[in-house]
Amino acid sequence: MSQTPIWKTIALALTADIAEGRFATGDRLPTEAQLAATHGVNRHTVRRALAELARQGLVHPRRGAGVFVSAAATDYPIGKRVRYHQNISASGKIPGKRVLSLITRAADKTEAEALNLAPGDPVHVYDGLSLADGQPIAVFQSVFPAARLPDLPEALAENGSVTRALRRCGVADYTRISTRLTARAADAVQARHLHLIEGAPVLHSVGINADPQGHPVEYGKTVFAGERVTLTLDDDHG
Amino acid sequence: MSQTPIWKTIALALTADIAEGRFATGDRLPTEAQLAATHGVNRHTVRRALAELARQGLVHPRRGAGVFVSAAATDYPIGKRVRYHQNISASGKIPGKRVLSLITRAADKTEAEALNLAPGDPVHVYDGLSLADGQPIAVFQSVFPAARLPDLPEALAENGSVTRALRRCGVADYTRISTRLTARAADAVQARHLHLIEGAPVLHSVGINADPQGHPVEYGKTVFAGERVTLTLDDDHG
DNA sequence: CGCTATGATTTGTCTAGTTGTATAGTAGTT
DNA sequence: AACTACTATACAACTAGACAAATCATAGCG
Numbered sequence: 001m002s003q004t005p006i007w008k009t010i011a012l013a014l015t016a017d018i019a020e021g022r023f024a025t026g027d028r029l030p031t032e033a034q035l036a037a038t039h040g041v042n043r044h045t046v047r048r049a050l051a052e053l054a055r056q057g058l059v060h061p062r063r064g065a066g067v068f069v070s071a072a073a074t075d076y077p078i079g080k081r082v083r084y085h086q087n088i089s090a091s092g093k094i095p096g097k098r099v100l101s102l103i104t105r106a107a108d109k110t111e112a113e114a115l116n117l118a119p120g121d122p123v124h125v126y127d128g129l130s131l132a133d134g135q136p137i138a139v140f141q142s143v144f145p146a147a148r149l150p151d152l153p154e155a156l157a158e159n160g161s162v163t164r165a166l167r168r169c170g171v172a173d174y175t176r177i178s179t180r181l182t183a184r185a186a187d188a189v190q191a192r193h194l195h196l197i198e199g200a201p202v203l204h205s206v207g208i209n210a211d212p213q214g215h216p217v218e219y220g221k222t223v224f225a226g227e228r229v230t231l232t233l234d235d236d237h238g
Numbered sequence: 239m240s241q242t243p244i245w246k247t248i249a250l251a252l253t254a255d256i257a258e259g260r261f262a263t264g265d266r267l268p269t270e271a272q273l274a275a276t277h278g279v280n281r282h283t284v285r286r287a288l289a290e291l292a293r294q295g296l297v298h299p300r301r302g303a304g305v306f307v308s309a310a311a312t313d314y315p316i317g318k319r320v321r322y323h324q325n326i327s328a329s330g331k332i333p334g335k336r337v338l339s340l341i342t343r344a345a346d347k348t349e350a351e352a353l354n355l356a357p358g359d360p361v362h363v364y365d366g367l368s369l370a371d372g373q374p375i376a377v378f379q380s381v382f383p384a385a386r387l388p389d390l391p392e393a394l395a396e397n398g399s400v401t402r403a404l405r406r407c408g409v410a411d412y413t414r415i416s417t418r419l420t421a422r423a424a425d426a427v428q429a430r431h432l433h434l435i436e437g438a439p440v441l442h443s444v445g446i447n448a449d450p451q452g453h454p455v456e457y458g459k460t461v462f463a464g465e466r467v468t469l470t471l472d473d474d475h476g
Numbered sequence: 477c478g479c480t481a482t483g484a485t486t487t488g489t490c491t492a493g494t495t496g497t498a499t500a501g502t503a504g505t506t
Numbered sequence: 507a508a509c510t511a512c513t514a515t516a517c518a519a520c521t522a523g524a525c526a527a528a529t530c531a532t533a534g535c536g
Binding site: 003006009020021022023024027032035037038039040041042178179180181182183184185199200201202203224226229230231232233 | 286302338339341344345346347357358365394416417418419420421423426427430431437438439440441448462463467468469470471
Binding site: 243244245279280281282283286300301302303304 | 510511512514517519520521522
Protein backbone atom coordinates (compact mmCIF):
# COMPACT_ATOMS: atom_id res chain seq x y z
CA MET A 1 0.00 0.00 0.00
CA SER A 2 2.97 2.30 -0.27
CA GLN A 3 1.75 5.00 -2.58
CA THR A 4 5.26 6.34 -2.93
CA PRO A 5 7.51 4.18 -5.08
CA ILE A 6 10.39 2.44 -3.37
CA TRP A 7 13.00 4.23 -5.43
CA LYS A 8 11.74 7.56 -4.16
CA THR A 9 12.10 6.36 -0.59
CA ILE A 10 15.63 5.24 -1.28
CA ALA A 11 16.44 8.51 -3.00
CA LEU A 12 15.22 10.37 0.05
CA ALA A 13 17.20 8.17 2.40
CA LEU A 14 20.38 8.79 0.40
CA THR A 15 19.66 12.50 0.30
CA ALA A 16 19.35 12.44 4.08
CA ASP A 17 22.61 10.48 4.33
CA ILE A 18 24.35 13.22 2.39
CA ALA A 19 22.61 16.07 4.13
CA GLU A 20 23.41 14.76 7.58
CA GLY A 21 27.04 14.25 6.82
CA ARG A 22 27.19 10.49 6.68
CA PHE A 23 28.64 10.93 3.20
CA ALA A 24 30.67 14.05 2.54
CA THR A 25 31.40 15.81 -0.75
CA GLY A 26 33.78 13.73 -2.83
CA ASP A 27 33.04 10.53 -0.94
CA ARG A 28 32.14 7.43 -2.85
CA LEU A 29 28.75 5.97 -2.04
CA PRO A 30 28.35 2.25 -1.39
CA THR A 31 28.13 0.30 -4.62
CA GLU A 32 24.77 -0.22 -6.23
CA ALA A 33 24.92 -3.85 -5.15
CA GLN A 34 25.54 -2.89 -1.52
CA LEU A 35 22.76 -0.34 -1.51
CA ALA A 36 20.44 -2.89 -3.06
CA ALA A 37 21.30 -5.36 -0.31
CA THR A 38 20.82 -2.94 2.57
CA HIS A 39 17.51 -1.71 1.22
CA GLY A 40 16.39 -5.17 0.27
CA VAL A 41 15.65 -4.34 -3.35
CA ASN A 42 16.91 -5.10 -6.81
CA ARG A 43 19.84 -3.18 -8.18
CA HIS A 44 17.68 -1.56 -10.83
CA THR A 45 15.53 0.03 -8.18
CA VAL A 46 18.61 1.52 -6.56
CA ARG A 47 19.73 2.71 -9.95
CA ARG A 48 16.52 4.60 -10.41
CA ALA A 49 17.00 6.30 -7.06
CA LEU A 50 20.59 7.19 -7.94
CA ALA A 51 19.43 8.50 -11.30
CA GLU A 52 17.14 10.89 -9.45
CA LEU A 53 19.99 12.11 -7.25
CA ALA A 54 22.18 12.52 -10.33
CA ARG A 55 19.41 14.50 -12.01
CA GLN A 56 19.36 16.81 -9.01
CA GLY A 57 23.12 17.17 -9.24
CA LEU A 58 23.78 15.66 -5.83
CA VAL A 59 25.90 12.78 -7.12
CA HIS A 60 27.71 11.83 -10.30
CA PRO A 61 28.30 8.22 -11.35
CA ARG A 62 31.47 7.05 -13.06
CA ARG A 63 31.26 3.77 -14.90
CA GLY A 64 33.61 1.26 -13.40
CA ALA A 65 34.51 3.51 -10.51
CA GLY A 66 31.42 4.24 -8.45
CA VAL A 67 28.98 6.96 -7.53
CA PHE A 68 30.43 10.07 -5.96
CA VAL A 69 28.91 12.88 -3.96
CA SER A 70 29.21 16.12 -5.90
CA ALA A 71 27.52 18.53 -3.51
CA ALA A 72 25.79 18.67 -0.19
CA ALA A 73 22.02 18.67 -0.19
CA THR A 74 20.64 22.12 0.39
CA ASP A 75 17.04 21.24 0.92
CA TYR A 76 15.58 17.94 1.82
CA PRO A 77 12.29 17.33 3.58
CA ILE A 78 12.69 16.28 7.18
CA GLY A 79 10.46 13.27 7.58
CA LYS A 80 10.51 13.24 11.35
CA ARG A 81 7.04 13.36 12.76
CA VAL A 82 6.45 14.83 16.15
CA ARG A 83 5.77 12.13 18.64
CA TYR A 84 4.88 12.13 22.25
CA HIS A 85 7.47 10.17 24.15
CA GLN A 86 6.70 8.75 27.50
CA ASN A 87 9.52 6.89 29.12
CA ILE A 88 8.47 4.09 31.33
CA SER A 89 10.57 1.67 33.22
CA ALA A 90 9.97 -1.98 32.64
CA SER A 91 8.67 -2.48 36.14
CA GLY A 92 5.59 -0.59 35.11
CA LYS A 93 5.18 2.36 37.42
CA ILE A 94 2.96 4.77 35.63
CA PRO A 95 1.67 8.12 36.84
CA GLY A 96 -2.08 8.15 36.33
CA LYS A 97 -4.45 5.23 36.34
CA ARG A 98 -8.14 4.82 35.73
CA VAL A 99 -10.03 1.77 36.93
CA LEU A 100 -12.09 0.21 34.20
CA SER A 101 -13.32 -2.79 36.15
CA LEU A 102 -12.47 -4.70 39.29
CA ILE A 103 -13.99 -8.13 39.70
CA THR A 104 -13.32 -11.43 41.40
CA ARG A 105 -13.82 -14.61 39.41
CA ALA A 106 -12.37 -18.06 38.77
CA ALA A 107 -8.89 -18.33 37.26
CA ASP A 108 -8.49 -19.81 33.83
CA LYS A 109 -5.75 -22.24 32.98
CA THR A 110 -3.15 -19.69 31.94
CA GLU A 111 -3.70 -17.48 34.95
CA ALA A 112 -3.65 -20.44 37.31
CA GLU A 113 -0.36 -21.64 35.90
CA ALA A 114 1.20 -18.20 36.11
CA LEU A 115 0.12 -17.65 39.71
CA ASN A 116 0.81 -21.19 40.82
CA LEU A 117 -2.85 -21.90 41.53
CA ALA A 118 -5.38 -24.50 40.46
CA PRO A 119 -7.76 -23.60 37.64
CA GLY A 120 -10.98 -22.33 39.16
CA ASP A 121 -9.35 -20.78 42.20
CA PRO A 122 -10.63 -17.26 42.82
CA VAL A 123 -8.64 -14.34 41.46
CA HIS A 124 -9.08 -10.59 41.51
CA VAL A 125 -9.00 -9.10 38.04
CA TYR A 126 -8.17 -5.43 37.72
CA ASP A 127 -8.71 -3.88 34.30
CA GLY A 128 -7.43 -0.37 33.94
CA LEU A 129 -6.13 2.42 31.80
CA SER A 130 -2.83 4.22 32.26
CA LEU A 131 -2.74 7.90 31.53
CA ALA A 132 -0.12 10.59 31.18
CA ASP A 133 -1.04 14.21 30.58
CA GLY A 134 -4.59 13.09 29.97
CA GLN A 135 -3.44 10.89 27.11
CA PRO A 136 -4.10 7.17 27.31
CA ILE A 137 -0.78 5.38 27.41
CA ALA A 138 -1.69 1.76 28.01
CA VAL A 139 -4.46 -0.64 28.91
CA PHE A 140 -3.62 -3.32 31.40
CA GLN A 141 -5.06 -6.26 33.23
CA SER A 142 -3.66 -7.43 36.54
CA VAL A 143 -4.66 -10.78 38.04
CA PHE A 144 -4.08 -11.47 41.75
CA PRO A 145 -4.64 -14.61 43.83
CA ALA A 146 -7.77 -13.84 45.85
CA ALA A 147 -7.12 -16.39 48.58
CA ARG A 148 -3.83 -14.79 49.46
CA LEU A 149 -5.05 -11.21 49.08
CA PRO A 150 -8.68 -11.13 50.20
CA ASP A 151 -8.82 -7.40 50.86
CA LEU A 152 -7.07 -6.26 47.72
CA PRO A 153 -10.11 -4.96 45.81
CA GLU A 154 -10.93 -2.36 48.42
CA ALA A 155 -7.33 -1.30 48.66
CA LEU A 156 -7.14 -0.99 44.90
CA ALA A 157 -10.39 0.90 44.62
CA GLU A 158 -9.07 3.60 46.92
CA ASN A 159 -6.04 4.82 45.09
CA GLY A 160 -5.57 2.54 42.09
CA SER A 161 -1.91 1.97 42.80
CA VAL A 162 -0.99 -1.69 42.68
CA THR A 163 2.14 -1.19 44.74
CA ARG A 164 0.36 0.57 47.58
CA ALA A 165 -2.59 -1.81 47.50
CA LEU A 166 -0.27 -4.79 47.75
CA ARG A 167 1.63 -3.20 50.59
CA ARG A 168 -1.57 -2.68 52.50
CA CYS A 169 -2.35 -6.34 52.00
CA GLY A 170 0.90 -7.43 53.53
CA VAL A 171 3.14 -7.65 50.47
CA ALA A 172 5.77 -5.10 51.33
CA ASP A 173 7.90 -5.68 48.29
CA TYR A 174 7.71 -7.61 45.08
CA THR A 175 9.96 -8.19 42.10
CA ARG A 176 9.42 -9.06 38.49
CA ILE A 177 10.43 -12.59 37.75
CA SER A 178 9.72 -12.57 34.05
CA THR A 179 8.59 -10.22 31.33
CA ARG A 180 7.73 -11.07 27.78
CA LEU A 181 7.46 -8.39 25.14
CA THR A 182 6.21 -8.38 21.60
CA ALA A 183 4.70 -6.05 19.03
CA ARG A 184 1.17 -6.59 17.81
CA ALA A 185 -1.57 -4.82 15.94
CA ALA A 186 -4.20 -3.14 18.09
CA ASP A 187 -7.58 -4.83 18.13
CA ALA A 188 -10.80 -2.86 18.21
CA VAL A 189 -11.06 -2.67 22.02
CA GLN A 190 -7.46 -1.62 22.53
CA ALA A 191 -7.72 0.90 19.72
CA ARG A 192 -10.75 2.52 21.33
CA HIS A 193 -9.17 2.78 24.74
CA LEU A 194 -5.85 4.03 23.47
CA HIS A 195 -7.30 6.42 20.89
CA LEU A 196 -5.61 4.60 18.06
CA ILE A 197 -6.87 3.25 14.81
CA GLU A 198 -7.39 -0.48 14.64
CA GLY A 199 -4.24 -2.22 13.46
CA ALA A 200 -1.88 0.41 14.85
CA PRO A 201 1.26 -1.09 16.42
CA VAL A 202 1.10 -1.72 20.16
CA LEU A 203 3.64 -3.09 22.61
CA HIS A 204 2.45 -6.17 24.50
CA SER A 205 4.00 -6.89 27.86
CA VAL A 206 3.18 -9.96 29.91
CA GLY A 207 4.82 -10.31 33.29
CA ILE A 208 4.70 -12.05 36.62
CA ASN A 209 5.58 -10.39 39.91
CA ALA A 210 6.46 -12.32 43.02
CA ASP A 211 7.02 -11.53 46.66
CA PRO A 212 10.49 -11.89 48.20
CA GLN A 213 9.74 -15.53 49.00
CA GLY A 214 9.18 -16.21 45.33
CA HIS A 215 5.43 -16.67 45.47
CA PRO A 216 3.66 -15.04 42.54
CA VAL A 217 1.38 -12.21 43.58
CA GLU A 218 0.48 -10.61 40.25
CA TYR A 219 0.05 -11.75 36.68
CA GLY A 220 -0.13 -8.68 34.51
CA LYS A 221 -0.65 -7.88 30.87
CA THR A 222 -0.06 -4.39 29.54
CA VAL A 223 -0.69 -3.04 26.07
CA PHE A 224 1.17 0.19 25.32
CA ALA A 225 0.34 2.57 22.49
CA GLY A 226 3.40 2.25 20.27
CA GLU A 227 3.06 5.79 18.97
CA ARG A 228 3.33 7.38 22.36
CA VAL A 229 5.47 5.07 24.45
CA THR A 230 9.11 4.17 24.57
CA LEU A 231 10.03 1.53 27.09
CA THR A 232 13.35 2.15 28.70
CA LEU A 233 15.05 -0.85 30.22
CA ASP A 234 17.26 0.41 32.96
CA ASP A 235 20.10 -1.71 34.19
CA ASP A 236 20.08 -1.17 37.89
CA HIS A 237 21.75 -4.35 38.92
CA GLY A 238 24.18 -5.27 41.59
CA MET B 239 -28.67 -18.74 -0.27
CA SER B 240 -25.39 -16.93 -0.45
CA GLN B 241 -22.79 -19.25 -1.86
CA THR B 242 -19.29 -18.96 -0.53
CA PRO B 243 -17.26 -16.72 -2.83
CA ILE B 244 -14.78 -18.32 -5.17
CA TRP B 245 -11.86 -16.44 -3.64
CA LYS B 246 -12.58 -17.91 -0.22
CA THR B 247 -12.50 -21.39 -1.68
CA ILE B 248 -9.16 -20.64 -3.30
CA ALA B 249 -7.82 -19.13 -0.09
CA LEU B 250 -8.82 -22.24 1.81
CA ALA B 251 -7.21 -24.48 -0.76
CA LEU B 252 -3.97 -22.54 -0.56
CA THR B 253 -4.07 -22.55 3.23
CA ALA B 254 -4.39 -26.32 3.13
CA ASP B 255 -1.52 -26.53 0.66
CA ILE B 256 0.69 -24.64 3.09
CA ALA B 257 -0.54 -26.44 6.19
CA GLU B 258 0.09 -29.84 4.65
CA GLY B 259 3.55 -28.95 3.52
CA ARG B 260 3.01 -28.83 -0.20
CA PHE B 261 4.56 -25.39 0.04
CA ALA B 262 7.27 -24.98 2.66
CA THR B 263 8.24 -21.75 4.38
CA GLY B 264 10.22 -19.61 2.02
CA ASP B 265 8.87 -21.29 -1.07
CA ARG B 266 7.42 -19.24 -3.86
CA LEU B 267 3.83 -19.96 -4.76
CA PRO B 268 2.84 -20.32 -8.39
CA THR B 269 2.37 -16.95 -10.05
CA GLU B 270 -0.98 -15.26 -9.88
CA ALA B 271 -1.41 -15.95 -13.56
CA GLN B 272 -0.69 -19.64 -13.06
CA LEU B 273 -3.07 -19.92 -10.12
CA ALA B 274 -5.72 -18.09 -12.11
CA ALA B 275 -5.29 -20.54 -14.96
CA THR B 276 -5.39 -23.68 -12.82
CA HIS B 277 -8.46 -22.49 -10.94
CA GLY B 278 -10.08 -21.21 -14.09
CA VAL B 279 -10.68 -17.71 -12.79
CA ASN B 280 -9.48 -14.19 -13.34
CA ARG B 281 -6.22 -13.05 -11.83
CA HIS B 282 -8.01 -10.57 -9.57
CA THR B 283 -9.99 -13.33 -7.97
CA VAL B 284 -6.75 -15.10 -7.12
CA ARG B 285 -5.34 -11.83 -5.85
CA ARG B 286 -8.20 -11.47 -3.42
CA ALA B 287 -7.51 -14.93 -2.06
CA LEU B 288 -3.82 -14.15 -1.72
CA ALA B 289 -4.62 -10.86 -0.01
CA GLU B 290 -6.50 -12.78 2.65
CA LEU B 291 -3.55 -15.11 3.24
CA ALA B 292 -1.23 -12.11 3.46
CA ARG B 293 -3.53 -10.47 5.98
CA GLN B 294 -3.27 -13.58 8.11
CA GLY B 295 0.51 -13.47 7.84
CA LEU B 296 0.71 -16.80 6.06
CA VAL B 297 2.34 -15.42 2.94
CA HIS B 298 4.05 -12.22 1.89
CA PRO B 299 4.07 -10.94 -1.68
CA ARG B 300 7.05 -9.25 -3.28
CA ARG B 301 6.32 -7.09 -6.25
CA GLY B 302 8.11 -8.36 -9.28
CA ALA B 303 9.28 -11.50 -7.56
CA GLY B 304 6.31 -13.58 -6.46
CA VAL B 305 4.34 -14.62 -3.40
CA PHE B 306 6.28 -16.41 -0.68
CA VAL B 307 5.30 -18.52 2.31
CA SER B 308 6.08 -16.80 5.62
CA ALA B 309 7.65 -18.27 8.74
CA ALA B 310 6.02 -19.27 12.00
CA ALA B 311 6.50 -17.72 15.42
CA THR B 312 9.61 -18.10 17.56
CA ASP B 313 10.69 -17.02 20.97
CA TYR B 314 13.67 -14.80 21.47
CA PRO B 315 14.84 -14.26 25.03
CA ILE B 316 17.18 -11.43 25.91
CA GLY B 317 18.70 -10.68 29.21
CA LYS B 318 21.24 -8.20 30.27
CA ARG B 319 24.31 -10.19 29.56
CA VAL B 320 22.78 -12.91 27.52
CA ARG B 321 23.82 -12.93 23.95
CA TYR B 322 22.05 -13.68 20.80
CA HIS B 323 23.43 -17.07 19.76
CA GLN B 324 23.10 -18.70 23.14
CA ASN B 325 19.52 -17.59 23.36
CA ILE B 326 18.26 -18.87 20.11
CA SER B 327 20.03 -22.16 20.47
CA ALA B 328 18.55 -22.45 23.93
CA SER B 329 15.10 -22.24 22.41
CA GLY B 330 15.94 -24.91 19.88
CA LYS B 331 16.49 -22.71 16.87
CA ILE B 332 19.63 -22.47 14.85
CA PRO B 333 20.83 -18.88 14.93
CA GLY B 334 22.41 -17.04 12.08
CA LYS B 335 23.24 -13.67 10.71
CA ARG B 336 23.48 -12.37 7.21
CA VAL B 337 25.60 -9.39 6.35
CA LEU B 338 23.68 -6.93 4.23
CA SER B 339 26.41 -4.36 4.04
CA LEU B 340 29.52 -3.37 5.88
CA ILE B 341 30.83 0.09 5.22
CA THR B 342 32.91 2.79 6.87
CA ARG B 343 31.66 6.32 6.69
CA ALA B 344 31.32 9.53 8.67
CA ALA B 345 29.20 9.60 11.83
CA ASP B 346 26.14 11.79 11.91
CA LYS B 347 25.15 13.82 14.94
CA THR B 348 23.09 11.13 16.65
CA GLU B 349 25.69 8.42 16.18
CA ALA B 350 28.48 10.69 17.34
CA GLU B 351 26.60 11.54 20.50
CA ALA B 352 25.80 7.94 21.27
CA LEU B 353 29.38 6.78 20.79
CA ASN B 354 30.96 9.81 22.39
CA LEU B 355 32.60 10.95 19.16
CA ALA B 356 32.63 14.11 17.08
CA PRO B 357 30.31 14.32 14.06
CA GLY B 358 32.25 13.31 10.98
CA ASP B 359 34.48 10.87 12.80
CA PRO B 360 34.73 7.58 10.95
CA VAL B 361 32.44 4.76 11.99
CA HIS B 362 31.92 1.21 10.81
CA VAL B 363 28.31 0.54 9.92
CA TYR B 364 27.14 -3.06 9.90
CA ASP B 365 23.73 -3.66 8.38
CA GLY B 366 22.51 -7.18 8.83
CA LEU B 367 19.73 -9.66 9.21
CA SER B 368 19.19 -12.00 12.16
CA LEU B 369 17.94 -15.42 11.25
CA ALA B 370 16.57 -18.42 13.07
CA ASP B 371 16.35 -21.61 11.09
CA GLY B 372 17.05 -19.54 8.03
CA GLN B 373 14.02 -17.33 8.59
CA PRO B 374 14.46 -13.60 9.21
CA ILE B 375 13.78 -12.48 12.76
CA ALA B 376 15.18 -8.99 12.82
CA VAL B 377 17.06 -6.37 10.84
CA PHE B 378 19.71 -4.48 12.67
CA GLN B 379 22.28 -1.76 12.21
CA SER B 380 25.33 -1.61 14.41
CA VAL B 381 27.59 1.43 14.44
CA PHE B 382 31.12 1.14 15.83
CA PRO B 383 33.82 3.76 16.36
CA ALA B 384 36.35 3.11 13.60
CA ALA B 385 39.27 4.81 15.30
CA ARG B 386 39.02 2.49 18.27
CA LEU B 387 38.31 -0.64 16.25
CA PRO B 388 40.21 -0.33 12.97
CA ASP B 389 40.20 -4.04 12.16
CA LEU B 390 36.57 -4.72 12.99
CA PRO B 391 35.21 -5.01 9.42
CA GLU B 392 37.42 -7.96 8.56
CA ALA B 393 36.61 -9.64 11.83
CA LEU B 394 32.91 -9.10 11.23
CA ALA B 395 33.03 -10.27 7.65
CA GLU B 396 34.41 -13.62 8.72
CA ASN B 397 31.72 -14.91 10.99
CA GLY B 398 29.23 -12.08 11.42
CA SER B 399 29.16 -12.38 15.17
CA VAL B 400 29.49 -9.03 16.86
CA THR B 401 30.67 -10.52 20.12
CA ARG B 402 33.46 -12.55 18.57
CA ALA B 403 34.51 -9.74 16.26
CA LEU B 404 34.75 -7.35 19.18
CA ARG B 405 36.71 -9.86 21.19
CA ARG B 406 39.18 -10.24 18.37
CA CYS B 407 39.57 -6.47 18.36
CA GLY B 408 40.44 -6.37 22.00
CA VAL B 409 37.04 -5.86 23.58
CA ALA B 410 36.78 -8.97 25.70
CA ASP B 411 33.43 -8.12 27.24
CA TYR B 412 30.78 -5.49 26.91
CA THR B 413 27.48 -4.69 28.54
CA ARG B 414 24.37 -2.88 27.54
CA ILE B 415 24.16 0.51 29.17
CA SER B 416 20.79 1.49 27.79
CA THR B 417 17.96 -0.06 25.83
CA ARG B 418 14.84 1.58 24.55
CA LEU B 419 11.92 -0.36 23.15
CA THR B 420 8.84 0.65 21.26
CA ALA B 421 6.33 -0.73 18.81
CA ARG B 422 6.06 0.64 15.31
CA ALA B 423 4.61 -0.22 11.95
CA ALA B 424 7.02 -1.81 9.50
CA ASP B 425 8.13 0.47 6.70
CA ALA B 426 8.72 -0.83 3.22
CA VAL B 427 12.38 -1.70 3.75
CA GLN B 428 11.80 -3.53 7.01
CA ALA B 429 8.82 -5.37 5.58
CA ARG B 430 10.87 -6.68 2.68
CA HIS B 431 13.73 -7.84 4.86
CA LEU B 432 11.51 -9.46 7.47
CA HIS B 433 9.08 -11.01 5.00
CA LEU B 434 6.19 -9.04 6.38
CA ILE B 435 3.62 -6.86 4.76
CA GLU B 436 4.07 -3.13 5.12
CA GLY B 437 2.42 -1.80 8.27
CA ALA B 438 2.80 -5.01 10.24
CA PRO B 439 3.80 -4.38 13.87
CA VAL B 440 7.53 -4.49 14.62
CA LEU B 441 9.49 -4.10 17.82
CA HIS B 442 12.10 -1.34 17.74
CA SER B 443 15.09 -1.64 20.02
CA VAL B 444 17.79 1.00 20.32
CA GLY B 445 20.74 0.32 22.57
CA ILE B 446 24.29 1.26 23.43
CA ASN B 447 26.91 -1.25 24.48
CA ALA B 448 30.03 -0.25 26.36
CA ASP B 449 33.24 -1.97 27.40
CA PRO B 450 33.97 -2.62 31.07
CA GLN B 451 35.59 0.82 31.33
CA GLY B 452 32.33 2.40 30.27
CA HIS B 453 33.42 3.53 26.82
CA PRO B 454 30.74 2.99 24.18
CA VAL B 455 31.72 0.46 21.55
CA GLU B 456 28.45 -0.14 19.75
CA TYR B 457 25.35 1.85 18.93
CA GLY B 458 22.77 -0.60 17.69
CA LYS B 459 19.26 -0.48 16.37
CA THR B 460 17.25 -3.66 15.93
CA VAL B 461 13.83 -4.14 14.42
CA PHE B 462 12.13 -7.42 15.31
CA ALA B 463 9.24 -8.95 13.40
CA GLY B 464 6.44 -8.66 15.95
CA GLU B 465 4.49 -11.53 14.48
CA ARG B 466 7.13 -14.10 15.19
CA VAL B 467 9.30 -12.76 17.98
CA THR B 468 8.72 -12.46 21.70
CA LEU B 469 11.43 -10.86 23.78
CA THR B 470 11.85 -12.48 27.14
CA LEU B 471 13.48 -10.30 29.75
CA ASP B 472 15.18 -12.48 32.30
CA ASP B 473 16.20 -11.29 35.65
CA ASP B 474 19.66 -9.95 35.25
CA HIS B 475 22.06 -10.94 38.04
CA GLY B 476 24.26 -12.54 35.53
C1' DC C 477 61.48 2.17 -12.83
C1' DG C 478 57.97 2.03 -16.34
C1' DC C 479 54.92 -0.59 -19.04
C1' DT C 480 51.52 -4.03 -20.14
C1' DA C 481 48.43 -7.95 -19.32
C1' DT C 482 45.04 -9.73 -16.58
C1' DG C 483 41.28 -10.36 -13.57
C1' DA C 484 38.07 -8.45 -10.33
C1' DT C 485 34.96 -4.79 -9.53
C1' DT C 486 31.55 -1.46 -10.81
C1' DT C 487 28.30 1.08 -13.67
C1' DG C 488 25.39 0.85 -18.08
C1' DT C 489 22.07 -1.57 -21.03
C1' DC C 490 18.92 -5.02 -22.47
C1' DT C 491 15.16 -8.62 -22.30
C1' DA C 492 11.71 -11.01 -19.87
C1' DG C 493 8.67 -12.04 -16.14
C1' DT C 494 5.74 -10.87 -11.85
C1' DT C 495 2.99 -8.16 -8.67
C1' DG C 496 0.32 -3.62 -7.85
C1' DT C 497 -3.15 -0.43 -9.35
C1' DA C 498 -6.60 1.76 -12.04
C1' DT C 499 -10.56 1.69 -15.03
C1' DA C 500 -14.44 -0.36 -17.14
C1' DG C 501 -17.77 -3.83 -17.79
C1' DT C 502 -21.14 -8.00 -16.83
C1' DA C 503 -24.24 -10.97 -14.24
C1' DG C 504 -26.80 -11.97 -10.25
C1' DT C 505 -29.01 -10.52 -5.91
C1' DT C 506 -31.38 -7.54 -2.81
C1' DA D 507 -31.32 1.22 -8.20
C1' DA D 508 -27.64 -0.32 -5.64
C1' DC D 509 -24.56 -3.74 -4.22
C1' DT D 510 -21.46 -7.82 -4.63
C1' DA D 511 -18.58 -11.00 -7.08
C1' DC D 512 -16.18 -11.58 -10.85
C1' DT D 513 -14.15 -10.55 -15.58
C1' DA D 514 -11.24 -7.92 -18.87
C1' DT D 515 -7.59 -4.87 -20.17
C1' DA D 516 -3.81 -1.84 -19.67
C1' DC D 517 -0.11 0.07 -17.51
C1' DA D 518 3.22 1.06 -13.58
C1' DA D 519 6.67 -0.71 -10.44
C1' DC D 520 9.81 -4.04 -9.34
C1' DT D 521 12.56 -8.39 -9.88
C1' DA D 522 15.77 -11.47 -12.22
C1' DG D 523 19.49 -12.51 -15.01
C1' DA D 524 22.79 -11.71 -18.49
C1' DC D 525 26.17 -9.19 -20.74
C1' DA D 526 28.89 -4.97 -22.21
C1' DA D 527 31.98 -1.22 -21.00
C1' DA D 528 34.83 1.41 -17.99
C1' DT D 529 37.87 1.40 -14.00
C1' DC D 530 41.18 -0.21 -10.67
C1' DA D 531 44.68 -3.05 -8.39
C1' DT D 532 48.22 -6.12 -9.01
C1' DA D 533 51.51 -9.15 -10.90
C1' DG D 534 54.89 -9.91 -14.34
C1' DC D 535 58.33 -8.34 -17.46
C1' DG D 536 61.28 -5.29 -20.14
